[in-house]
Amino acid sequence: MEDQLIIGGKEIKSRLFLGTGKFGDDHLIPKCIEASGAQIITVAMRRIDFHTSQENMMQYIPKDCILMPNTSGARNAEEAVRIARLGRAAGCGDWVKIEVVSDNKYLLPDNEETLKAVDTLVKEGFTVLPYMTPDLYAARRMRDAGAAAVMPFGAPIGTNKGLRTREVVQIMAEELDLPVVVDAGIGKPSEAAECMEIGAAAVLVNTAVATAGDPVRMAAAFGKAVQAGREAFLASPGAVRQYAEASSPLTGFLHEA
């Protein structure tokens, strides 16, 4: 049976989503996209700075990618909606990652404000993927408001700490009838594979790739890890046991009489 990931009515060919921040050199971005196979690519929007000359980073994103602007910088629903509308006006499609954060130390998303933004933007025809604090009830409300997927964090943004929210994310993946994408905190390919093994539909990484010693190689590693983890989930891992259970037959030993 074919294993498809459908989000917002589109078949998504890669279960790895890639962010474009923090790259030491933007020329690495298309190479990382290619090496990882990622199709959904996040970007941010910021004010133009007239005092420094800046390159147009959009030239580094291949045209066949799905661009997903985030609403980073938004502190409440109103600001998130405003940023989302601006992103769409820039002509990059209807996808948006809602990110509403007012805590600057841990950058934890505000589920209540995020839900309000989801509600407004779905009505305006956006394909909305909210970045959220892992919570089953909040996720159900996001789904009822029309979110295309939910994106709980594994650990705070940029920490590379891994899947610290495993228990709740696993429950969300099991109980929700829409894709769960682990977004933020994933630092290593093994952790991305772990997300997939417990039933996540996809993983979004940025810092782990952008700040690696060799970002292109790390991007490729994440692409493989996500595939391997998905395969493992579909294959249903065997039971965990307390005591040893021999893998080789326990009869026919040489010393038997």
Place this chain on the structure above:
Amino acid sequence: MKITINGESHTCQAGETLLSFLKAEGISPQTVVAEYNGSIVQMNQFGTTLLHDGDSLELLRFVGGG
């Protein structure tokens, strides 16, 4: 005349449009999203958006982000 751009005061010529202002600043219009007095301006309207004294503009662009 004075207009506020991204929270900073700028001086510009009377009769200037959003498009001519961007060109004078050396900014490619295709890379810009504009909010003029709180409303989004579509790119094909940059050339007909006349700037007036006291106007407020937000000019944004895409940057790398997660």
